[in-house]
Amino acid sequence: MKSHTEYLWFETRQREEFVCITGQVEQAVSASGVLEGFVLVSAMHITAAVYVNDLEYGLIEDIKEWLQGLAPKKDYRHHATGEDNGEAHLKNLILHHQVVLPITKGRLDLGPWQQVFYAEFDGQRRKRVVLKVLGE
């Protein structure tokens, strides 16, 4: 059994920004030497998500607008702590903070349109994603 761990760092320019990280995940899989296994891609923050969907910029804007509707900016109880990012927590919960991707014959075993995204909802500071590969 082999395991391999990497951390990706992000510091987005916008408070809300989606970054395609498929290439970086592929590189970690190659570096691991794992031929058959899983790679966990997991945000280490509670105001950022990781998801798999299309690399199409219209759709990415659709997703942002849709999330805005489901988790609007407003005066959350959480803001009594001094924070102003209640909606970012809720967006993290809708999209989920992680995915597990299959590795087959040493490659990410994704469908033709599947791309991996880091979705930042409270950026403009350094944040991390952990990549952990497990397999043989």
Add this chain to the structure above:
Amino acid sequence: MKSHTEYLWFETRQREEFVCITGQVEQAVSASGVLEGFVLVSAMHITAAVYVNDLEYGLIEDIKEWLQGLAPKKDYRHHATGEDNGEAHLKNLILHHQVVLPITKGRLDLGPWQQVFYAEFDGQRRKRVVLKVLGE
């Protein structure tokens, strides 16, 4: 360590259709010979989901109607590409495209009412789910 990979193919008759696949996942687990481990069940498409919940037809209709409310059919930016399935992408994001199921003593270790579903949101064509078993 053992690994085992299978692909399930679907071509639903309806554009939107939910298919219970617990039996097929059980079969893949048996075929793998894994006694203790995980099976990843992951849609290879960006307009289909995999989820665990009840095999009760009223509830399945409730889920479809509820998703319709949260991600209505409308004119998404994504449709500028010629697609008409913006809402299918959003439904995929709510339900999530994958689950990881525990295997204990060679069997899926699910609760009494837990069933695994493939949720198609843009069907009537051939689509796939990857099953990957990892363990010992």
Add this chain to the structure above:
Amino acid sequence: MKSHTEYLWFETRQREEFVCITGQVEQAVSASGVLEGFVLVSAMHITAAVYVNDLEYGLIEDIKEWLQGLAPKKDYRHHATGEDNGEAHLKNLILHHQVVLPITKGRLDLGPWQQVFYAEFDGQRRKRVVLKVLGE
């Protein structure tokens, strides 16, 4: 390769109650002896979720109220079976019933604010979560 399985039992006093279980997951990881791997934390029920977010009580109330808005109590088709918990199934689907946490050097490899929660939506009876550790 090592594997380790534990079950956590819950019987919440409220119908809806969120319980922080990070400490119990840490203990299972220690007991497993796994240094590098994954731990799957998965509700064995269709009306309870497992999620990772902040241990801040204002935010926990925000999440409950927000879920109430997205999946209101109402007369679902599912209630024709005699059940009255349709909304609990939908809340389970939004938050997802499971997470996979990375283990690095024998510890949960979480970000500074990440805590693991069991979210009960139809409690006041005995229910379970499975913890399965896999790694080396």
